[in-house]
């Protein structure tokens with residue numbers, strides 16, 4: 001991908017520099033994770049998204065700056081509110097931690113580059129929609145629209161090489177993405193329609209299908225198929241853990257998509273070599 005400031009090889013050459021960049025990426029990811037948590041909570045439970053200080057949801061105590069440090073505040077306070085002692089859901093800490101780890105992994109995988117930025121931005125969108133899906137069983141359309149827009153922006157940073165012109169590269173990336181979106185989104189739509197007809201129940205929500213379409217856009221057809229398989233595995237694990245009738249599928253698709261974005265291409269190449 002063009003638009004690379006430091007490729008991974010450059011980062012790995014100096015251990016200290018590498019640790020520094022990865023730590024920065026982790027901090028940025030966990031801070032953004034904390035912010036998105038708060039936005040998602042307010043989007044579902046009401047309250048202005050931009051205004052208002054963060055509070056304990058139990059006693060209303062306004063959290064001080066020291067209580068708002070991502071991941072560490074939770075660990076230091078042993079997962080309880082300092083004021084009323086009520087348990088704070090580990091969900092906040094876990095989302096901060098996972099977005100921080102994902103940012104760090106993206107930098108290790110793609111270096112300091114447009115591709116890492118693409119992955120990090122997508123992770124923010126997917127984290128937000130997953131948190132909302134967990135609480136409200138719906139994936140708002142504007143998150144899907146944001147993912148599509150973000151994908152379009154990065155068409156202009158499509159992989160360099162083979163002496164192709166800029167428009168050739170953007171065109172090839174556009175074609176691969178649209179083929180992936182049609183294959184994955186269209187395939188899942190057909191499967192879910194068939195399933196609904198057979199069982200008489202709704203299997204996948206419309207938001208899930210749209211999210212699969214977005215996954216295909218980002219991954220292309222081959223890694224997109226891997227993403228479908230992984231989503232089903234994650235969804236199944238999630239269903240076993242949550243033990244509820246209705247399972248939000250958004251978090252499973254999102255985590256599969258992000259894993260495939262990091263490692264999908266290598267897994268596909270490895271699998272092709274087996275054949």
Ligand SMILES: [Zn+2]
Pocket residue numbers: 056057058059060061081082083084085086
């Ligand atoms: Zn409290």
